[in-house]
Amino acid sequence: MITPRQRAVVEFVLDNLVWFILAFVLAIFSLAIPNFAQPGIFINIIEQSTFVGVMAIGLAIVIIAGNMDLSVESVAGLTAMITGILFCSRGIGIGLTMTPEWLVLPVSLGIALMVGGIIGSINGWLVVKLKMSAFIVTLASYIWVRGMVDAISGGRSAQDLTPALRIMGIETFLSIPLIAWVAILCFVVFTFIMAKTPFGRHITMIGGNPVASFRAGIKVDRLIIITFILSGAIAGVAGWLLAIRTSGATANLGIGMLFRAFAAVVIGGVSLKGGIGQLPGVYAGVLLLSTIQTAMNVMALPVHYTQMILGALVLAALLLDTVKLAIRQKLA
Amino acid sequence: MTEALLKLENIARNFGAIQALRGVDLEVGRGEVVALLGDNGAGKSTLVKIIAGGLQPSSGRMIFEGMERSFASPAEAKAAGIETVYQDLSLCTNVDVVANFFMGREIVKKYFGIPVLQEAAMYSAVEKAMANAGTRIPSLRTNVEHLSGGQRQAIELNRFVHWGGKLVLLDEPFAALGVEQTRRGLDTVRRIADQGIGVVIITHIMAQAFQVADRIVVIRQGVVAGNVRAAETSPDEVVRMITGEALRSPAQETRLNGRSP
Numbered sequence: 103m104i105t106p107r108q109r110a111v112v113e114f115v116l117d118n119l120v121w122f123i124l125a126f127v128l129a130i131f132s133l134a135i136p137n138f139a140q141p142g143i144f145i146n147i148i149e150q151s152t153f154v155g156v157m158a159i160g161l162a163i164v165i166i167a168g169n170m171d172l173s174v175e176s177v178a179g180l181t182a183m184i185t186g187i188l189f190c191s192r193g194i195g196i197g198l199t200m201t202p203e204w205l206v207l208p209v210s211l212g213i214a215l216m217v218g219g220i221i222g223s224i225n226g227w228l229v230v231k232l233k234m235s236a237f238i239v240t241l242a243s244y245i246w247v248r249g250m251v252d253a254i255s256g257g258r259s260a261q262d263l264t265p266a267l268r269i270m271g272i273e274t275f276l277s278i279p280l281i282a283w284v285a286i287l288c289f290v291v292f293t294f295i296m297a298k299t300p301f302g303r304h305i306t307m308i309g310g311n312p313v314a315s316f317r318a319g320i321k322v323d324r325l326i327i328i329t330f331i332l333s334g335a336i337a338g339v340a341g342w343l344l345a346i347r348t349s350g351a352t353a354n355l356g357i358g359m360l361f362r363a364f365a366a367v368v369i370g371g372v373s374l375k376g377g378i379g380q381l382p383g384v385y386a387g388v389l390l391l392s393t394i395q396t397a398m399n400v401m402a403l404p405v406h407y408t409q410m411i412l413g414a415l416v417l418a419a420l421l422l423d424t425v426k427l428a429i430r431q432k433l434a
Numbered sequence: 435m436t437e438a439l440l441k442l443e444n445i446a447r448n449f450g451a452i453q454a455l456r457g458v459d460l461e462v463g464r465g466e467v468v469a470l471l472g473d474n475g476a477g478k479s480t481l482v483k484i485i486a487g488g489l490q491p492s493s494g495r496m497i498f499e500g501m502e503r504s505f506a507s508p509a510e511a512k513a514a515g516i517e518t519v520y521q522d523l524s525l526c527t528n529v530d531v532v533a534n535f536f537m538g539r540e541i542v543k544k545y546f547g548i549p550v551l552q553e554a555a556m557y558s559a560v561e562k563a564m565a566n567a568g569t570r571i572p573s574l575r576t577n578v579e580h581l582s583g584g585q586r587q588a589i590e591l592n593r594f595v596h597w598g599g600k601l602v603l604l605d606e607p608f609a610a611l612g613v614e615q616t617r618r619g620l621d622t623v624r625r626i627a628d629q630g631i632g633v634v635i636i637t638h639i640m641a642q643a644f645q646v647a648d649r650i651v652v653i654r655q656g657v658v659a660g661n662v663r664a665a666e667t668s669p670d671e672v673v674r675m676i677t678g679e680a681l682r683s684p685a686q687e688t689r690l691n692g693r694s695p
Contacts, residue, residue, distance in 0.1 A: 109573075298550050300540045303533060310528030317524055318538035319509075377528035431580060 116426050120370055120386040127390060131397045138400055145277055147392045152285040153178070153347070153356070155388040156340040158363040158370070159292050160222075160333030162384045165367060166296070167329045168309040168376030169229060169236040173243035174337035175360035177221050179251045179353075181214040181341030186260035186351030188213070189267055193350065195260035203266045210267060214342035215335045221247060222334020226327035244360070252353050261350040271346045281343045286385075288336065293381040305329060309376030365412050366391055369419040371426075391415070437500055439464045439632040440485065440516075440601055445494035446656075447480055454480045456656040457494070462601060462632040467623060469647035469664070470636045473676055476653045478636050482603050485634070486518045487511030499600070515600035519590045519607070527579035531571060534578055535560045535593050563596045564588075567625055584615035588622045594631075601632040608642060620646045640669045652676055 115122065132139035157174045164171040189206055191197035200206050221243060228239045270280045296302035307315045308322050316322045340359075345351050370387030372379030391412065398408050438461040447455040455477045462468050472478045483489040485496070487505030496503055498514060505511040508518070525534050532553070541556050542549035560574055569588040571581065578586060587607060594602055604623070608616040623646050627633050637643050643650055644664055652660035652675040660667075660675035 300542055300549055300551060303529070303540060303551060304538070307526040307529055307533070307537060310526035314524045314526050315537070317508075320538045377526070430577075 112429070116429060117380070118383070118386075119422070119426065120383045120390065124386050124390045124393065127393055131393065135397055135400055138397065141277065143396060143400070145279075147389060147396050148286075149279050149282045150392040150395065151385070151388045152279075152282045153340050153344050154359055154362045154366060154391070155285045155385060156288050156343060157337050157359060158366045158384050158388055159288055159381060160336035161363050162367045162370070162372050162379060162381060163292070163296070163305065163336075164236075164329050164333045165372050165374060166309045166376060166379050167305045167326055168312065169326065169329065170240060170374075171222075171225065171330065171333045172237070172240040172360060173221060173225060173247055174333060174340070174363060175356050175358075176244045176247035176251070177218050177334050177337040178341035178344060178359065179351075179356040180221070180247050181217050181338040182345040182348075182351040182355050183251045183255050183260070183341075183353070184217060185210050185214060185267075185342050185345040186263070187254065189264045190260035190262050190350050191264070192262040193260040194255055194258050195262065195350070197264070199264065203264075206264055206266045207270070211339070211342055214338040216338075218334040218336070218338020218341070219331050220334070222331040222337075223327065225334065226330030229330065230323045230326050248357075255351070255353045257353050259350060259352040263345065263349040267346050268349055270343075271349070281346055284339070284343060288339065289381055289385045292336075296381055301325070301328075306377055309378070311377075362391060362412070363388075365416045365419075368416050371419075371423070373423065387419075438462060438497075439466075439499065441497040442481075442485070443495040443497070445481070445484060445491045445496065447477075447484060447489065448492045453656055455484075455491070458653070458656070458658055460651060460658065460661075462634060464600075464632055465627050465630045466649065467627045467633040467635060467647045469643035469650050470634055470653060471638075471640075471643060471650060471672060471676055472653035472659075476676075477656045478653050479605065481653065482518065482605060482634065482636060485511070485601075486516055486603055488518075515598055516603070517594055517599055517601075518603040518605060519587075519594060520605065524590055525578050525586055528577060530577055531574040531581075531589055532556050532560045534589060535563070535596070537593075539597070559596075563592050567592045567595065567622070567629075569622065582615060583611045584618045584622075587611075587619050591622055591626050595626060595629055599631060601634070602626065604633065604635040606636055606638065608637070608639075616642070640672060643672070644669065654678055 157178055161171055161174050187194055187196060188198045189195065189210055198206070200209065225236075225240050225243055228234050229236045270284070273280050275283055296305065304315065304320045304325055307320065308325060312322050341356065344355055348355065366387035367379070367384055368374070368387070369390060370379065370384035372384060394411055394415070395408055440462040442458055442460040445455055445458045446453065458477075458481060470478050470481070480489060484491050487508045487510050490504065490506070498516070503514065505514065505516070511517065526537065536556050541552040541559070543552050544550070557574060564571060564574070567588070569592055571585055571589075578589065591602065608619050611619055620642065623633055623635065635646065647664045650660070650662055650664050650667060650672055651658060652672060654676065659678065660672065
């Protein structure tokens with residue numbers, strides 16, 4: 103029999119396992135790869151984690167609630183393109199300006215949130231009211247939203263984003279770019295919401311047992327729709343950040359991010375069964391992916407190796423999950 | 435004896451031409467455990483559903499706490515203090531004991547309009563409720579999935595009492611439990627009743643009924659075929675009531691008539 107203190111230690115390690123793995127991997131890379139351990143590399147890892155990271159938040163929340171949202175990548179592509187078209191001055195951009203100039207910041211962010219939220223609400227409505235499979239509904243959205251990006255752009259691109267927005271991608275705070283701070287802020291806010299508010303608690307419970315939640319008087323349908331709206335809106339923010347980072351938008355911007363976000367969510371300890379997972383873990387998962395990617399860049403390895411490692415990592419994460427579960431059962 | 439907690443008068447229920455209940459009278463007192471026995475299809479489940487608001491009676495009166503009531507839904511019955519506790523249908527196993535206890539009714543404090551969970555307050559409330567009921571659980575922070583069936587049942591029942599439940603309906607509560615778990619489950623039921631809660635328990639297992647119940651009510655073909663104090667009867671007698679050997683003709687004749695086209 104173990105003492106409560108030992109149990110607490112083991113639980114803590116299990117809960118934050120992916121952070122320990124991240125620290126381990128960083129240490130190994132720092133020792134084994136020349137020129138890896140320098141501030142520029144670490145900042146690069148954080149900056150790279152911005153877009154997939156933000157996207158992964160919404161995806162994780164939907165999955166914790168027991169559903170699935172495959173549309174996040176295309177939604178980000180759409181809001182990036184809309185931001186690009188409205189606020190770029192070259193290509194297909196119409197070069198919208200505002201007085202005072204800084205007003206474009208909240209306005210463009212608001213548009214991105216709204217567009218993402220609308221697509222999310224369509225997904226949520228179809229899943230809850232028409233009882234369609236979330237997988238199929240959001241797969242369809244993944245396809246039609248990307249089609250919409252092509253349609254509104256005509257396959258062309260927008261360049262030269264207005265300086266008032268670009269500033270977010272250029273300026274840094276504590277050496278870290280502002281857009282990366284946006285991602286960190288999103289993680290902090292949603293971690294708080296999921297862990298400390300009744301909303302987050304109810305989402306987790308719905309993911310665990312929707313029938314019991316409903317019987318306890320929790321408004322299950324309404325909350326599930328809200329998770330989809332949130333996921334869409336957060337993906338909208340990811341797209342907005344992407345447009346800022348690339349100073350414009352192309353029709354294929356963001357393609358492939360869904361799978362990285364997905365991998366991060368799984369590696370971060372979110373169970374696809376629903377009801378299990380914490381957002382800090384997801385952020386660690388994103389950082390872990392970026393770390394590996396950066397290490398491969400530093401070693402000048404071909405890109406397709408990253409993909410293979412990513413796949414292996416997802417499998418390893420699932421295996422780890424079973425091991426964790428076994429340990430927990432022994433503890434109880 | 436004081437006034438009954440629940441009183442059913444001549445409750446009947448038809449499903450089309452089929453009479454599931456044909457005039458049931460039943461009383462459950464505060465702190466009383468009533469075991470409901472009967473063969474499959476005798477009408478036990480229908481009766482329990484009517485009490486819990488899941489079904490409405492075709493005729494008859496239901497008096498709860500001295501007032502005539504009719505519940506349009508389980509939610510209405512729950513609001514009045516009547517609830518069915520189903521195994522595994524009312525707990526979220528992926529969160530801890532405290533979260534389950536406060537499911538949907540969390541203690542919050544608002545900061546700038548944002549409701550924030552008050553974990554410490556909830557923890558001590560659960561600790562107190564569990565201690566009052568004499569339930570021991572290693573850690574209230576353990577996720578329910580790691581707890582045994584008996585512990586889960588104890589959580590459900592204690593939660594029910596904590597939130598002002600007055601009459602609890604248990605449908606085969608120990609079907610999935612082992613011997614030791616069942617014994618503890620029966621203890622929990624007894625303790626719940628000792629706190630003044632009325633308990634109706636459906637079971638197939640005679641020994642359990644005798645172990646826990648104050649009164650045994652046998653339903654047979656939609657009517658009460660036996661209503662006896664557990665201390666004043668024997669398993670053999672109850673079996674005869676269930677199969678209908680003790681009181682013969684009217685019931686069986688109806689069944690025969692019912693089968694002929």
